[in-house]
Amino acid sequence: MSTGVAVEAANLHRQFGAKVVLRDLNFHAEPGEFVVIVGRSGCGKSTLLRLLAGIDRAERGSIQISGEVLIGLCSSARMVFQDGRLLPWLRVGDNVALGLPKDNDGRVRDMLDRVGLADRIRDWPAILSGGQKQRVALARALAANPGLLLLDEPLGSLDALTRLEMQGLIESLWHQSGATTILVTHDVEEAVALADRIVLLKRGHAEDEWLVDLPRPRDRSNPAFSGLVQSVLGHVMEV
Amino acid sequence: MRRKLIPWLVPLALLLLWQVSGSVGWLSNRVLPTPAAVLAAGWHLGASGELASHIAISAQRAAVGFAIGGGIGLLLGILTGSSRIAEDLIDGSVQMLRTVPHLALIPLVILWLGVGEAAKIFLVALGVLFPIYLNTHHGVRTVDSGLIEMARVYGLGRWDLFRKVLLPGALPSILIGVRYALGVMWLTLIVAETIAATSGIGYLAMNAREFLRTDVVVLSILLYALLGKLADSVARWLERRLLPWHPAHAVALPAALPGEGA
Ligand SMILES: Nc1ncnc2c1ncn2[C@@H]1O[C@H](COP(=O)(O)OP(=O)(O)OP(=O)(O)O)[C@@H](O)[C@H]1O
Ligand SMILES: [Mg+2]
Secondary structure (H helix, E strand, O other): OOOOOOEEEEEEEEEEOOEEEEEEEEEEEOOOOEEEEEOOOOOOHHHHHHHHHOOOOOOEEEEEEOOEEOOOOOOOEEEEOOOOOOOOOOOHHHHHOOOOOOOOHHHHHHHHHHOOOHHHOOOOHHHOOHHHHHHHHHHHHHHOOOOEEEEEOOOOOOOHHHHHHHHHHHHHHHHHHOOEEEEEOOOHHHHHHHOOEEEEEEOOEEEEEEEOOOOOOOOOOOHHHHHHHHHHHHHHHOO | OHHHHHHHHHHHHHHHHHHHHHHHOOOOOOOOOOHHHHHHHHHHHHHOOHHHHHHHHHHHHHHHHHHHHHHHHHHHHHHHHHOHHHHHHHHHHHHHHHOOOHHHHHHHHHHHHOOOHHHHHHHHHHHHHHHHHHHHHHHHHOOOHHHHHHHHHOOOOHHHHHHHHHHHHHHHHHHHHHHHHHHHHHHHHHHHHHHOOOOOHHHHHHHHHHOOOHHHHHHHHHHHHHHHHHHHHHHHHHHHHHOOOOHHHHOOOHHHOOOOOO
16 A cells, blocks of 8 residues: 655646647645546646656646656656557566566566456457456556556546446555546546546636545435536536 | 368479479470479489588578678667667668669679678678668557557666567567568579579579589579578568467467456
8 A cells, every 4th residue: 555645736837839738727636635637628638647647748837746846757656548558568467567676476466356357467468358458557557556646538448337347446446555546537427436526627727626525435326426417517518 | 171282282283294294205304304303303412412511501691691681680770760869860871772772782792702601691681681670660660659658657767668668569560571581581692692602502503504404403493492481481480479469360369268348
């Protein structure tokens, strides 16, 4: 179990050519918090996540991880991408071991066990289903005990039933790991099901946010649940 | 079983036709000796050990030339594929040199290096270098940038990035280069040995021509074909060994059965 890091981003500005994607964006996450970022396609959600991971740099503004200014890649962060990005030439177990110190057999086995794929450790990624691939990606992300887990629409390409299952898995992994988790999604219901706090990204900054004060695991038939979904959805759609 | 046999029917029929035409005299021995005569020539030369020594020297030239040219091509391709500076510095020049057909250099190479081993190895190396270089460069350059990005986020250093991402990602393309280069290798060797050599399969053929030994000439041609086929089989075997994860080979995996749902 790791301790989640605190994330503090101030006045982030990011543009591509003349197109400003993020302007004066402020964002924060408490240690161990589960923050979900929602917003329309192209509003800059992935761009923000990439800044937090240290893959790209903002033109202006600063990011602090546990009080330290982020320069270069964020060593305590691990990211899961929408397309999984498993290395096709490494077996499932070796994919999970990527970036781990040597002698990691026990850790790899344990992580695969947690995502329910212990028996696929010797398989090639190509023969896994979409959901299984994302499970492996999750196991890989959490194997090194990251303080910050960044999930960029990890369930975006999955069918509805698999999504539901995977949401439960993500919640339990988050719970076990204690990592500060930032999830990007299109799916407002997914946001309400998982988030401690939902942040709406619009016009280049965090335009709105909601604290989700419902007991976990969340009951989707609860009127408060669907009420919140409607409310967030309304704000997302509003131009 | 039947599907395995059918492809052999036509070649066998042709072989039979060839043998019969020779035996009944439709086909002069000067033009084309019968398969049996070629076989006999092979047997004869094989028994004296002459055949083995010619094959050995040819194979050695091929292997040494391939190793040198392929090695240089591989290194350069990796270098220019993974570093912008190296690409700007080297790639243009290599592309320019590539436009010169290497066989056109034979007169010059003979002037420089004579007709000894060095000349033939040099030509093979030169011919092999370019296909390996091009495919390596292309392979490294086209490794999915998403995977490279992922590897960086997951803390891989330069060496691990190369070993676990760039090289395996480029390998399918490199192996295509290898197969192509093997063809160039034999072709270069045939030409070089035919023009100037005192040993090797090409010499065997040219020497036999002077003595009107058509059977040995045909034998030499068949030997080249056989060695070419052998090299191709080795390349295929390499592909299966080195790319077990590749969808083209993954079908053979017993674990490929659709398992439980996600
Ligand atoms: N490397 C880049 N070069 C130029 N423009 C870019 C680049 N990356 C992103 N953009 C632009 O920035 C904007 C935000 O992109 P981003 O990927 O962050 O959106 P997103 O919110 O993640 O969208 P989606 O939900 O569809 O994934 C888009 O208009 C996109 O075209
Ligand atoms: Mg995105």
